[in-house]
Amino acid sequence: MSVENPEFGLLREFPEPVCLMNLEGAILDANEAFVSRLPETGADIRGCNIYELLASTLQSPEIATKRRAMVQQVLLTGRHISFDNEKDGIHWRYLVHPVRSAEGQITRLLVIVHDITKTKAEELQSRKDNLVFKALMDATPGSVIILDAAGRISGINRYAMEVFGKSESELYACDPFEIVHPEDRHVVREKFRAILERDIEETVEAKICVHGNPEQARWFIIHARKTEIDGEPFVVTVGLDIDERKQMEQALKRSRDRLDFTLEKSHLGWWEFNPVTNSTRRTLEHDRIFGYDAFLPEWSFSLFVDHIIDDDRAMVKNLCHQAMEKQEDFAFECRIRRNDGQIRWIWVAGGFQFDARANHYLMSGLVRDISKRKQQEERQEELQLELQQAQKMEAIGQLAGGIAHDFNNALTAILGNAELLAKKVPPASRFIEHIDDIRKSALRSASMTRQLLAFARKEIVTPKVCPIDQEIEHLLPMIESLIGSHIRFLWRPASGGRCVHMDPSQIDQILINLCVNARDAITDNGTITIETAPIIIKGGESTPGHPCRIPGEYVRIAVCDTGCGIDTRALPHIYEPFYTTKEPGKGTGLGLSTVYGILKQNKGWIDCVTEPGEGATFIVHLPAFGDDGAVIRSDEPDKTIISTSSATILLVENSPDILSILQGVLEEKGFSVLAAQSAGTAVRVASQHPAAIDLLVTDIMMPEMNGIDLSEKLEAARPGLKTLFMSGYAQETFYQPKNLYKKANFIQKPFNINSFLGMVSKMLASPRS
Structure with missing residues (x-):
């Protein structure tokens, strides 16, 4: 039999059944997949009538007749048709396409059969998923609304319908933004646009009109995010009722x-x-x-x-x-x-x-x-400081000024000569012990001078972390000199290294005032004892009657005397300014009020235990600062490594004794020294010296020009010149008013030779500014 469609060979390897038939249903050609569906006919079915094959294979003439009627629709309409059939659990889809001649006449029919079993299963699963999704939406305890990019409702759950009081069809037809209360409508629209444009999640709180009535609006928190369904953007919103919240x-x-x-x-x-x-x-x-x-x-x-x-x-x-x-x-x-x-x-x-x-x-x-209150307190403190300053003797003020400076110069010469003498005397000499006594006495005198300067200096209070035992030990020589030799003095430190946060000079003032009062209470021989100890005041202990009103950790300082004690009638008034039990001319009544003011300023407390004729014990409680931050003070010779050098040093000192000693020790170490006894001489020597000057060592207090001005004048002529300042005054005397030099380039008199040489070596080793 001839093949009317020679091009059918292209479809023979098609994986799904394909056949070509004429208008009466005779099969003109078919691929193997199509033949295998009709096993009873054999391999060659060309020429067989498809309707007869269906009637015999399916044993159902009615099906064959229906199929013929369907095919007739193609011939009548000129359009292809499709229909589905299920057999043995497999779903098939038949596609019947008209094939036209060159003249446009339908001459043949092409039948393609697709296995759509998987598609049918997916459609079924999709329907189930939709039902599950709908059930989940309806079970959600909040309104779920899905909007398309135009803002139309594409999905809604039962909760939303109940809240809005509209049916599903009414909600699909309405503008969802009209459900939002007019006050919040604009914000919700802006959030919706932002979600679509920037692909972000948004959360907004807004009032929703229940049953469309703005008077019955309830607060909802609405969470919304963008998603895509079949490539189309949608916004999914979930609203929760937070009206009660x-x-x-x-x-x-x-x-x-x-x-x-x-x-x-x-x-x-x-x-x-x-x-x-x-x-x-x-x-x-x-x-x-x-x-x-x-x-x-x-x-x-x-x-x-x-x-x-x-x-x-x-x-x-x-x-x-x-x-x-x-x-x-x-x-x-x-x-x-x-x-x-x-x-x-x-x-x-x-x-x-x-x-x-x-x-x-x-x-x-x-x-x-509390600034206003603090201003009032500061004013009171200023008045108290003025009264306290008036209490000091004029001699102490003078000693803190020029006399202290001259005394420190003298001590510098004594220390220098003692050290030079010690180097020249054989170690086994019996004079070594006497020389060492001279050095120790000079150091002790220097310590007393420093304590006196700290006591007499009128300065801004500068709190520091101070180990209390160490601070008191540095004050002991001065206390012993104040109370006199007829009174036995006992020092019992037991604070365990506890620190306080306050100005060290205030500690000095507290102890000196208490010790002077104790001294005055002892008429003949007696004993003054200073004790320290840590103490913890718990909440239940800080009751009325206890000296500490605030619980916490404190350092306890007790000053005990064996004097006459204090009368019980005078005891309530002892901290009042100008109140005194001493004879006229023996006291101003400002000592204990000064102590009281300092303690209040530092959140401390004071108590007095006394009986007439049985002595008195003043107990001071200062807040403990903690274990961190230690203050190190030492009067021992500097252990800095001292190097010899050929550097040139301009040495300026108006005291000839000190100038001679320092020049000698510097030259002994190999330095080239230009010595000058005045600032004018130093300027002239420097101008006449053609070579470099590596270091200027100058006293600060000099008649013609002070050392600071001298340093500035020489540095202008020799940029980068380093300067080491010396003075018998405390460094703060010059450092606080003007920021003219750093603490690193200052040495206070009196000093030992090793400390001085170590400082010189340190200055020479530092980079030029």
């Missing part, structure tokens, strides 16, 4: 507003800090105290610490750290630098909230600007 929040806000108003009118700022999340909550008054007119979004605990001035920062950190470790409340006063640059005093009090495991907590408390 919003009402509670509003009630809480009203309560907080009333509290904030009360705190603001009381000028109190409330704050809360979460160290775990590093987040804070505050009232506006809190931020105003720190100089901000509005809330500062980036406020944190570290920013609070940054506002504290440098001098108070370590103290605040230490107090907070101790409170956190002990889980105790805290309170302190410190200075801050406001945002506008003002220095203000604040009072801070608070505590910690711990969970059951004590590992998650909150810090909360109050803050208040």
Whole structure:
């Protein structure tokens, strides 16, 4: 039989059944996949009628007749048709396409059979998934709405229909944004556009009109995100009813507003800090105290610490750290630098909230600007300092000035000569011991001079971390000289290395005033004892009657005497200014009031235990600072390695004795020394010296020109010239008013030769400025 479609060979390897038939249903050609579906006919079915084959194979003439009728539709309409059939669990889809001749007439029919079993299964699964999705949406305890890119509703759950009071068809037809309350509608629209344009998630709180009535609006929190379905963008929204929560929040806000108003009118700022999340909550008054007119979004605990001035920062950190470790409340006063640059005093009090495991907590408390109160206290302190200054004898003031300077110069010469003499005397000489006694006496005199300068100096209080036992030990020689030889003096240190945070000169003033009062209470022979010890005051102990009103760790200093004691009638008045039990001319009544003021300034306490005729014990409690930060003071000779050199040094000293000694020791070490006894001579020597001068060593106090001006004048002519300053005055005398030189290039008289040579070596080794 001839093949009417010679091109059918292209379809023979087609994986799905394909056949070509004429208009009456006779098979013109078919591929193997098609033949295998009709096994009873054999391999060659060309010429067989497809309808007859179907009738015999399926044993159903009715099916064959229906298929013929379907094919007739192709002939009538000229368009292809498709129909599905299922057999033995396999779904087939038949496609019947008309094949036209060159003249456009339908001459043949092409039948293609597809296995759509998998597609049918996927469609079934899709229907099941849709049902599950719908069930999940309806089970969601919130409104679920799916919007297309145009803002039309594409999906909605039963909860939303119940809330909005509309049927599904009504909701699909309405504008979903009209459901939102008019006050929030604009915001919700903007969020919707942002989600589509920027592909982000958004959350917004808005009022939703229940049953379309704005008067019955309820608060919802709406979470929305963009998704794609079949390549098309959609926005999925889930709304949860938070109306009760919003009402509670509003009630809480009203309560907080009333509290904030009360705190603001009381000028109190409330704050809360979460160290775990590093987040804070505050009232506006809190931020105003720190100089901000509005809330500062980036406020944190570290920013609070940054506002504290440098001098108070370590103290605040230490107090907070101790409170956190002990889980105790805290309170302190410190200075801050406001945002506008003002220095203000604040009072801070608070505590910690711990969970059951004590590992998650909150810090909360109050803050208040106490600058006005502090100004009043500072004024009182100024008046007290003026009274205290008037109490000092004129001789001590003079000694703290020019006499102290000359005395230190003399001690420098004594020390220098003693050391030079010690080098020239054989080690086995019996004079070595006497020379060493001279050196020790000079050092002891220098220590007393320094203590006297510290006591008499009128300066700004500079708190430092001070080991209390070490500070008192440096004061002992001066105390012994004040109380006299007829009184036995006992020193019993037992603080265990405890430190306090206060000005060392204030410690000196406390002890000197207490020891002088103890001395005056002893008429003949007696004993004065100073004892130290650490002490912890617990909350239950700080009751009325106890000297310490605030619990905490303290250093206890007791000054005991065996004198006459204090009358019980006078005891309540002993800290009042100008109140004294001494005879006229023997006291001003300012000693104990000075002690009392210093202790109050440093948050300390004082108590007196006494009986008439049984002596008195003054007990001072100073807040312990902690174990960190040690102050090292030493009068021992410097152990710095001293190197010899051929450097040129211009030495300027108006004391010929000191000039001779220093010139000798420098030249002995190999230095080339240009010596001058005055500033004018030094300028002339420097101008006539053609070579370089490596170091200027000059006294500060000289008649013609002081050493600081001399250094500036020579440095202008010789840029980069290094200078080592010397003086019998304390360095702060020159350093505080003008920032003319650093502490690294100053040596105070009296000094030993090794210290001096070590300083010279250090200056020569340092880079030029």
